């Protein structure tokens with residue numbers, strides 16, 4: 001009998017069994033002590049919901065828009081590097097699941113399937129996430145390729161000029177494709193389903209990079225390649241240059257501070273994503289959900305504020321929307337589904353989330369996600385935190 005999936009956790013359990021340890025660990029970790037990674041999830045649990053009754057519940061809708069695009073629910077798939085190592089042809093499968101469901105798919109610069117490959121195997125535009133590299137010419141060509149492939153938004157990630165350290169990736173020797181060592185061979189041998197998929201596909205390298213970036217020797221090791229190629233000098237002037245070069249809808253991802261949100265506004269972003277990269281970059285930063293209200297207060301009336309980090313259920317989505325987000329993204333939640341069951345698993349993750357969102361909304365006494373607001377939540381006193389800068393800004 002096929003497994004009955006009722007939660008994203010069910011997908012996580014299957015995913016853990018079916019995918020090689022190296023790629024499971026790559027997904028299921030945060031940087032250093034993983035405090036921020038953990039709190040992205042646990043801070044959602046601090047927020048409770050206000051139950052309301054005797055409200056006509058017929059004709060509910062969770063549909064909305066994200067930067068003008070109609071979505072069946074405001075939950076996009078976040079850019080996730082190496083998705084095609086979690087399951088053969090992973091980016092194509094996830095993009096197809098998102099397309100069929102009616103939510104945006106975001107392709108990472110560090111994907112296994114290339115921009116062109118995903119475009120060829122889908123029918124609707126997807127979003128392209130850009131990392132800024134030192135090689136401007138390569139960045140320009142990536143932008144051109146995204147445009148040529150019909151991508152209708154550029155998601156520029158700002159919180160990864162250098163790579164936060166995840167201990168497990170170093171210990172596992174993370175690479176794409178995996179390097180064969182006695183330990184990795186022993187583990188791979190137990191992942192038959194994964195191995196059969198990988199044996200059938202040719203897509204096993206960084207598709208946007210290998211064969212496109214000049215002078216790139218070994219791109220298989222993510223950490224050394226990132227250290228070599230990513231541009232540590234990325235600043236607001238460069239962001240403006242990229243905005244002009246792209247000329248289309250621009251989403252700035254990785255904003256976790258109201259000051260930076262105001263800068264993003266000045267640059268003319270169409271949306272910002274309140275994000276700490278799923279707790280993978282600055283360990284010790286506050287969770288996304290805790291920072292969201294302050295950023296919404298600062299810029300929410302002038303730019304669309306999205307958020308990601310720690311979303312594992314439709315209830316989490318509802319909490320983010322009620323605190324002022326106009327859109328959300330799931331990273332790990334869709335990867336669990338993909339690694340567990342391919343395209344069908346991503347669809348499961350989206351379905352579970354939509355059902356939870358819809359039911360929760362109804363039991364909170366709302367019929368339309370646009371009506372959600374802080375009035376639907378109970379937050380502990382001081383949820384925003386009794387935090388303050390240790391000294392006035394310089």
Ligand SMILES: Cc1cc2nc3c(=O)[nH]c(=O)nc-3n(C[C@H](O)[C@H](O)[C@H](O)COP(=O)(O)O)c2cc1C
Nearest residue numbers: 027078079080081108157277278308309310331332
């Ligand atoms: C395995 C993994 C790889 C990621 N790769 C990228 C990436 O290539 N580009 C990017 O902008 N964000 C990347 N992220 C961050 C996600 O886009 C997103 O911000 C994060 O996963 C949200 O948190 P969640 O996983 O708790 O939903 C990655 C996250 C994970 C878990």
